Amino acid sequence: MRLTRATVCLFLFMGFVCACEMVAWAGQPQETPGETNVAKGRRITKQVIAALGGPAYLNVQNVQCDGREATFGTAGTLMGFTLFRDTWLLPDKNRVEYFTKGEHTIVGFLMGSDDLLITHGGAMITVFNGKEGWTLDKSGVSNQPEDLIQNFNDQLKTDLNNVLRKRINEPGVDAEYAGTDLIDLKEAEWIEFTDREHRMMRLGIDKY
Numbered sequence: 001m002r003l004t005r006a007t008v009c010l011f012l013f014m015g016f017v018c019a020c021e022m023v024a025w026a027g028q029p030q031e032t033p034g035e036t037n038v039a040k041g042r043r044i045t046k047q048v049i050a051a052l053g054g055p056a057y058l059n060v061q062n063v064q065c066d067g068r069e070a071t072f073g074t075a076g077t078l079m080g081f082t083l084f085r086d087t088w089l090l091p092d093k094n095r096v097e098y099f100t101k102g103e104h105t106i107v108g109f110l111m112g113s114d115d116l117l118i119t120h121g122g123a124m125i126t127v128f129n130g131k132e133g134w135t136l137d138k139s140g141v142s143n144q145p146e147d148l149i150q151n152f153n154d155q156l157k158t159d160l161n162n163v164l165r166k167r168i169n170e171p172g173v174d175a176e177y178a179g180t181d182l183i184d185l186k187e188a189e190w191i192e193f194t195d196r197e198h199r200m201m202r203l204g205i206d207k208y
Helices: 002-025 037-051 106-110 146-158 160-165
Strands: 062-072 078-089 093-100 122-129 132-137 140-143 174-183 186-194 200-206
Touching (some): 037 160, 037 186, 146 160, 160 200
Antiparallel strands (some): 062 078, 078 093, 093 122, 122 132, 186 200
8 A cells, every 4th residue: 555655646746747847848948959869858857857946856855744545445435544644854764654543454454464453543653764674563663574675675766756856867877758648638748767777767747
């Protein structure tokens, strides 16, 4: 479910990029004849960063998000929800707090432990710090499984905020223009980011 929340946040982020990009294009240099896809990809990426706030966006140090996470059954019925607080100390420190009342099983599902049952409410906390991770609850502190830590770090590599703020300047990371498409019935352009480990991230931008 954390993957689901990440996907939702990504869509929100992409929507914000699309909205801002339309403004960013105004007054920007037009396409240069003979411009390569790599050069165009880099140019548009710079415009996206500028539209998001330029130095203010690049220099963000911490982020906090409060909300609710829900699960739905196969028929679309709401199975339950729980409150959460997601705090980042960029680039690789994350703390997520789940708040429950009374008997609750959804938190176990959200945390990747389907058999977890909370019988008296309270808070369940997951913490990641680079290559380390922990779970905190009423019983104390326990280490996160190695596969969850690896999954966390893999997600950092493909997170578009992290790509735009930091990874775009890493050796072997490229931004390439990948043509036009229709997204939600609107004409858009794709930028593809790749790294030396052959990961690929795609960003859709409203075409101005």
